[in-house]
Amino acid sequence: MAESLPDGIEGIDATLALGTDSILRLRWARGISIAEEDARRAMDWVNELCAGARHPMLVDMATTKAVSRGAREVFGLPCAASRIALLGSSQVDKVIANFILGVSALPCPTRFFTSETDATDWLRQE
Numbered sequence: 585m586a587e588s589l590p591d592g593i594e595g596i597d598a599t600l601a602l603g604t605d606s607i608l609r610l611r612w613a614r615g616i617s618i619a620e621e622d623a624r625r626a627m628d629w630v631n632e633l634c635a636g637a638r639h640p641m642l643v644d645m646a647t648t649k650a651v652s653r654g655a656r657e658v659f660g661l662p663c664a665a666s667r668i669a670l671l672g673s674s675q676v677d678k679v680i681a682n683f684i685l686g687v688s689a690l691p692c693p694t695r696f697f698t699s700e701t702d703a704t705d706w707l708r709q710e
Contacts, residue, residue, distance in 0.1 A: 596625040602633055607707055608641035608665065615647055620654025627663045634664035640707035641665040642700070646673040648680055659684055662691035666710060669703035670696045 597613040610626060612618065630641065651659075668690075670681045681696040697703035 596622055596629065598622075598626055600626070600629050600633060602639065605704075605708075606639050607704060608633070608639045609644070610641060611644040612648055615649050617650040617652070618648060618655045619652050620658055623651075623655035623658035627658060627661065631664045636664075638664050638666040640667045640669070640710060642669050642671055642703055642707060644671045645680065646671065646677055648672075648677065651680055651684060656684055656686075660690060665692055667692050667707060668694040669707050670694065671700055671703050672696060672698060 597616055599609075599611045601609050603609060608630060610630065616622075670684065672678055672681055678696060678698075685694060685696065695703075695706060697706070
């Protein structure tokens with residue numbers, strides 16, 4: 585069973601859960617354009633759920649339309665994620681992920697995957 589934050593947190597079109605396997609799963613809504621404020625709320629959400637602990641995180645960004653420059657900068661800041669697997673399903677997802685991965689000095693190891701199994705296997709290698 586996965587643990588998630590209370591329903592009272594608003595303003596973000598995504599879901600977040602911490603699984604019994606200790607992997608955070610952040611799933612962005614399909615077709616979303618992620619703005620800086622969305623990224624800030626997501627990272628605040630991650631930090632709140634982790635309550636001071638660090639966990640590997642799977643970010644499902646399949647069919648994301650765009651990620652703003654401000655959002656990419658926020659994703660470059662440290663958070664409770666110890667390593668991040670970006671999961672996509674298309675070449676467009678890979679291009680967007682490469683923009684995120686292009687941020688200098690990411691705060692933790694981060695890789696792009698098209699297979700959830702490969703992504704979770706990599707996350708468990710901590």
